[in-house]
Amino acid sequence: MKTLAFIASPHKNGNTAVLLNHFLKGISGEVEIIDVYSINVKPCIDCKYCHEHNECALKDDMTDIYKKIENSDNIVIASPVYFSFVPAPLKAVIDRLQVNWSGKFIRNDFKIPLNKKVGVLIMTAGSNMENIFEPIEYAIKQFFSITGSEFSHRIYAINTDNVPIEKNEELKRKAFEIGKSIKI
Ligand SMILES: Cc1cc2nc3c(=O)[nH]c(=O)nc-3n(C[C@H](O)[C@H](O)[C@H](O)COP(=O)(O)O)c2cc1C
Structure with a gap:
């Protein structure tokens, strides 16, 4: 797996990293972590190259990331809330998942099997607003759907x-237990 x-x-030992690490302690198989602050992925420029080609016109670290996403069984997004x-x-x-x-929806050659991967969203927020994650969930739902993952x-x-x-001992334990529960 x-x-x-x-x-x-950006914090190597911050809230999000601690929570992710507890989740990953529970998970079995091979794990690769991509620190998005240390990669070179340019923003999409809507050049529409991918309307006709099954690749992105921008050549940077995303080229490998497309393959890594495709070859993974589980996709985890771990992020703090920023504004x-x-x-x-x-x-x-x-x-950059616009290629998918x-x-x-445009090239009609999408071959990624739907809902095959396990999608996990890990988020931390400084405030105590219970509904702060709602708009992010909406976006990540799209991300998971377009990578063939189930939320x-x-x-x-x-x-x-x-x-x-x-x-937060309770949450750390919960993250570990969720990691442990994932099997394919
Ligand atoms: C630029 C910036 C914007 C932030 N915006 C929000 C926000 O809109 N709502 C919130 O609850 N916390 C916000 N925070 C707080 C972080 O989400 C919170 O401190 C988080 O746990 C940091 O995670 P980390 O330690 O893994 O970096 C913001 C922090 C920064 C630096």
């Missing part, structure tokens, strides 16, 4: 300004 995890926090959405480097990765979207698990932490994940 292969798990591909995107981490979208009610995800940080810019992760948004760039999401938008065009395959499905299978969500692990959300609010109020990290007051209770850092390191001190």
Whole structure:
């Protein structure tokens, strides 16, 4: 079983990383972590090249990431909330999935089997707004759908300004248990 995890926090030992690591401790098989702050993925420029070609006109680290997504069984997105959405480097990765979207809705050659992968969303937010993740969920649903993943698990932490994940034993345990439960 292969798990591909995107981490979208600039803090190597921050709230999101701690939560992701507990999830990954539970998971079996091969794990690859992509730190979106350390890769070179340019934003989509809507050049429409992918309307006719099953590839992106921009050549950067995304070229390999498309293959890695395709060859994974589980896709994990781990991100803090930035202004009610995800940080810019992760948004760039999401938008570059336009190649897949065009395959499905424009080129009509989309061959990715639907709902084959397990999709996991891990989010942390400083405030205690319960519904802060709703707009992000909507976007990530699209991301999972277009990568052939089912939105299978969500692990959300609010109020990290007051209770850092390191001190949130219940949530860390929950993340580990969810990781452990994933089998293919
Ligand atoms: C630029 C920026 C924007 C943020 N926007 C929000 C926000 O809209 N809502 C919120 O609850 N927390 C917000 N936060 C707080 C982070 O989501 C929170 O501290 C998170 O747990 C940080 O995760 P990390 O330690 O993994 O980096 C923001 C933080 C930054 C730096």
